[in-house]
Amino acid sequence: MSRVRTRPTRDDTRDKLFEAAARVFEEDGIGGASIEAIATAAGFTRGAFYSNFGSKDELIIAMLEDHVEQSIRRNLDILARHKNLDDFIAALKAMDRARQDPLTRSPLLHIEMILYVARAEKRRPELAKRLRARRKMIADIVEATLKSNGQNDTLNPAWIASVVLALDDGFRLHRLIDPETAPADSFWRAITDLRRSTGLSSDQGASS
Numbered sequence: 001m002s003r004v005r006t007r008p009t010r011d012d013t014r015d016k017l018f019e020a021a022a023r024v025f026e027e028d029g030i031g032g033a034s035i036e037a038i039a040t041a042a043g044f045t046r047g048a049f050y051s052n053f054g055s056k057d058e059l060i061i062a063m064l065e066d067h068v069e070q071s072i073r074r075n076l077d078i079l080a081r082h083k084n085l086d087d088f089i090a091a092l093k094a095m096d097r098a099r100q101d102p103l104t105r106s107p108l109l110h111i112e113m114i115l116y117v118a119r120a121e122k123r124r125p126e127l128a129k130r131l132r133a134r135r136k137m138i139a140d141i142v143e144a145t146l147k148s149n150g151q152n153d154t155l156n157p158a159w160i161a162s163v164v165l166a167l168d169d170g171f172r173l174h175r176l177i178d179p180e181t182a183p184a185d186s187f188w189r190a191i192t193d194l195r196r197s198t199g200l201s202s203d204q205g206a207s208s
Contacts, residue, residue: 022102067103068130
């Protein structure tokens, strides 16, 4: 009889380290968090940490990369099931964020990690690469929507994607700082206004 494998796979180990790092970063701060504390919180040794990541900075870059990759997969999966833009946005709004990666669940930590990496100029290209990936995903969605609607072929999907990303990042930060003047639906309200102004809204009366 074959023995049941109990040793976690490399992906399992990385996921547990990501979850543990998020908890330790939120408790101790990114700068104050030690590799030993992260490994212990994940139930591993320092050796297990170093078999996956060469440093804390490398772990942070990997967490940001995983967050972007998961976000793209989720969005494209939803788009495959909801071709209509209204249905797509409704599905995004209804998505259970509690079941997503730690950076989706904690926008403040996500922003803190981006700033932590951005402070090192040599690391900024890593952030730029992920920003471009997010922008391309949104641009592709906008372009697909334009084609299906047969409207506004003069719009620039890449520029619209940049505006959407700026709104998303900006409203998340504003809500963390001043939730009274940046309600939870601020981003979606802004998206509605953007759609009306570009003609992407199904509310033709409001966009006229």
